[in-house]
Amino acid sequence: MDFDLTPRAREHAEKMEGFFADHILPRNREWRAALDSGAHDAPFMPDLQARARAAGLWNLGLPHLPAHGLGNLDFAPLAEIMGRLVWAPQVFNCHAPDLPNMITLDAVATPAQRQRWLEPMLEGRLRSGFAMTEPAVASADARNIALRIDRTARGYLLNGRKWYVSGGAHPACAFLIVIGAMSDAGPRAGHTAVIVPMDTAGLRICRRLDFLAWSEPAAPIAEIDFTDVEVPAENLLRAEGEGFAVAQTRLGPARVHHAMRAIGLAEVVVSLMRARAAERASFGRVLQDYDTVQGWIAHSRAEIEQARLIVQRCAWALDRDGHRAAQRDVSIVKLLVPEMLQRIADRAIQLFGAMGGSADTPLGAIHSWARAFRVFDGPDEVHLRQIFRQEPAATEALADNPYLHPGAAPLGGGGSIGTG
């Protein structure tokens, strides 16, 4: 087993580290100020995107487009670097929800759909959203879809409501991939996925949503109403009843990419803990001299290393076997990585005291994002179910299990326990 990066990944990671240090981190405060003043993107974004393209750091998360992308394993260290700041992935056209939408369109779009929607996205000219979750039904169960789709002479008519559509409230969002249920389909029929341009009559953004202290600044979240929204037949993705397959094409990579970025965030949190613990003193000692604080930092380091390994293993399995075969690995990553980040962010908030919950640090937002990550793209419990279902069934009655010693004497022949 070789834990080294491949030469291609190493070359890109070195380049990206340099780019991050030279062009991204120094502009983080400028980015914050632009958003605080009400802008949706920092004015310098197009310039940074042009620089990233020129540096060959563009569209790296699209494994099936050889001119651009890397495999998941090679992409992991790059996603980790860009994941350190919420707005950085957009510089490289590797941000959610557009990256998984591009992966989906690359897999399922017709040539005409590719030309109209995917090609401009690859250029960074179009933004998009993915609308599956609904306020009216428990969307952890992907079979629950209330939005109705009816056939018309021209195409399809949509009626219903979606919410928590990441990116849907961004003014540059040009279209949504919407999952709905055909009105005339039986209860066992699959759902249907269609492309809905944001400027279609009857589509209305009802409000912008947050999650705790997380406002999804780079991809603002929307609740969206669809009343008699009609789209042409050529906007159907794959075939009627195949919307679930379209959603799965998207959700696998989306989950793993988020996990890769989460490790970058966890590294930021630990570096902040380290700096604070070295500077802040109480009861005559700097905080890092206390065992408790050392334990927080050491545990966090151990948990990051563990998380990185399972993410890399999952990325390797995705590259080798595809999403269907790697489903259990994806669920394990989706379960463990958000928990890891939430724990580490919680320790950091404690270490920073009041400042940890203020907007002067990113800790509150990171904690809220980690908490949200335990819900979006399938809540913890759904992934636990997936993992449990792939556990091998018991092959024999417990009484016949050779690991048991029925009727054995207590260990040590029944003598007293202990040394005293």
Ligand SMILES: Cc1cc2nc3c(=O)[nH]c(=O)nc-3n(C[C@H](O)[C@H](O)[C@H](O)COP(=O)(O)OP(=O)(O)OC[C@H]3O[C@@H](n4cnc5c(N)ncnc54)[C@H](O)[C@@H]3O)c2cc1C
């Ligand atoms: C920040 C954020 C961004 C999001 N972005 C998007 C997006 O872009 N597009 C989109 O479509 N959706 C998005 N979502 C929605 C997200 O995917 C859903 O919230 C998630 O799938 C859960 O659905 P629900 O909210 O309806 O919860 P419900 O289905 O109502 O589930 C609630 C809870 O019930 C429990 N539960 C459910 N099933 C089981 C079970 N089998 N066993 C045990 N317990 C169970 C779990 O604890 C679960 O958290 C986003 C959510 C957040 C918070």
